[in-house]
Amino acid sequence: MTDFIHNDFLLESEHARELYHTYAASLPIIDYHCHLPPAEVAEDRKYKNLTQLWIEGDHYKWRAMRQLGIEERLITGSASDKEKFMAWASTVPYTLRNPLYHWTHLELTRYFGITDLLTPDNAAAIYDQVNEMLKDDEFSARGLIRRMNVNVVCTTDDPLDELTAHKQVAGTEEGFRMLPTYRPDGLINAEKDEFADYLRLMGQNTGVKIRDWESLKEAVMKSIRYFHDRGCRLSDHGLPHAYGEGVNEAKASAILKKRLTGTDICPEEEASFKSAIMHFLATCYDKMGWTMQLHLGPIRNTNKAMLERIGIDAGVDSIGDFKQAEELAAFLNKLNEKGSLPKTILYNSNPADNEVFATMAGNFSQEGIRGKVQFGAAWWFMDQKDGITRQIEALSNMGLLSCTIGMLTDSRSFLSFPRHEYYRRVLCNILGDDMQKGYLPKDMKWIGKVVEDICYNNASEYFKFPRSVGKNLKAV
Template structure:
């Protein structure tokens, strides 16, 4: 099929000459800073070569898994023991039924950008596409590092637990390539004191930090040790995935008693857990400020809803959804406590519930004090919201209640090496929004200036913000 007549064509999502000019002349050429993803550092360090498209495209992708299950596909063809070819064929059969889900657009963008495949994926084209893509993946130009370079990825930030050795980041540092890989500190397991495996996790943290953790003070020392270790290995970002921010009153002695209670094997109450999380989160945030890090908070996911399937397959396998937690008051208290001490680091806030869009868009303005451009950011549309409608609503909320030109743009939040066209998807949508308003006379046709704003949002702002 000709590229010019294909479904994914040069002006995909770009409906007028202004949006087309903004995208082709300004947005498309910008490198990618992917400051939050879940790519395995081991694959990047070892420059893994995948045997076929299923391994690089379907393994670990719970977006696809949820769609397949909804369509009645047996788990054997999703996470089960079916062959890679069989799993791909089931996905190919399912793709035509995903129209109006972002998976339909992403699927065809990814086939086009990585493999120069412009055919629609369906049962008729499946065998040819499987063979063509798998053959390419078998060539030197399609190893992990080449896949990142192909998409002009300048920096990628992985998501790493405090107990991680960062050995693969060290390997990349010793054997660098054009994409920089940096770790991001994700200490959620240290916060969730009411979890069943908490003490087991602390044992691992002891081993990683070299600090015996018998008290709350010991825990803080161990985490401070790991923050220093991450910092020495190029970390500039922390990340938290929480239902909401805990910001309840607590006393120092009370927190010490709660921790001692848990460490000796006694259960803690929900109220005690919230106090503990409030204390430890403030401690961590102050450490991030001291190191000059950026802190990220992903808020609002209701995780692991299906206990039967969680027990069978484990977490992060497609059983999460949007939660309806109260966000504004506790988030304000948390940020204000840090700001009062002048210890509020650069901060990015992400919401999963679209009902919280305007809450986040206005909250960031409360703590942008002029000390840094866009110091507190309303983060890009996340997870269930990183689709056309969700991104449009996030951009509009930020535009209406903040300053869009300070926005640090898109990320993949993905475990797939083929997910980077999501940046292109975002950029096309951004250019279409600007181009549409230029055509309607709501913005001037100053293409040079608006082109600059587009480039800032796509790349320059993130470059300045993170200082990689």
């Protein structure tokens, strides 16, 4: 009987199989956006059991378990790690047609060589088998990264972070680079109660007392340079939508002073401040040669009771239906008019916006840069077979698929790197099917090169990550 995850999984034609096995399968991974905890890489954490490695912090799994009505104590609560794993194993058979079903078995196969389907009947044996394997150093945090042929992994980091973990890993010969990404939510969300405290801490870190717009800009630029010197080449922003209002620095400074004194601001002032700070940040990224990532559209923490019980990232987020096009166009255009638009990746959480984002990316090009503004890979609720397919179809129809920089994990799990394989298989199946039907020429060498570019070469050229972190950085 053929294993469920077999050599030709998702590859439905001879052309697809040749594209994948000859051109895609062996390529290294550039995981340019994830949420792996840097400290676990720095300390090279060894996991006591499969629950700690696989279920701890994974809100995708938590959502599925809750939908089956499983007790919260068996998900994030007081139950033992083995009880939590058994609860997950009882869930897996019910996840059929959800991406969790594919991911679960792909990860068991790729990391542990387990080809059996996970069920309540074999869960205890699999748990014990993997726990025994986890005693080996090859299954530590760094070992798991090396195991998947990862060249670069970019974490997501707060500007207040001293990046001690990144410095520690940079001083080792691991065969991969762990680089930070600048995620300045605390600078942008002026409406939050903790905003003034956040700026006070940033002032302490940078040696700049933040009292007005000019001092804020000085502190931010110092913070950005600090990250740059430690290898950062990307920023990341999670927003409901872009902020395209005209930039009025005097107005932004007045709003900032109100918040520094604890005075509340209205929604219009909030939008004005966010427009100004996002515009300023983008100009900084452009000066530093960074790439700006815009993750747009979700509604976060919708279940307030669960938020209070579990905290953020509890798995109670949803696709939003915000209007995206006008403000996104205005935001990008204002930067472009000033010659300050950095390389940018646009991610949408709502599949209804696929064509909007695909066409928006094509509006802002620059000589000498392939795909300066990217329609990013299928994200969050859409990083499954259908979502990946729809993103590829929209990009192919509205832009140039050949210029895309491929997949990322966007994950907190060290077992998520096979999502790159999953994307590559879907990509090769689409192109192979087109070749089979005569929609594309049967030019395996050329289309194979395009596959290599999408899966690795384009990202390597686009980001130009530093080879080493120090005073004299050299670009790849």
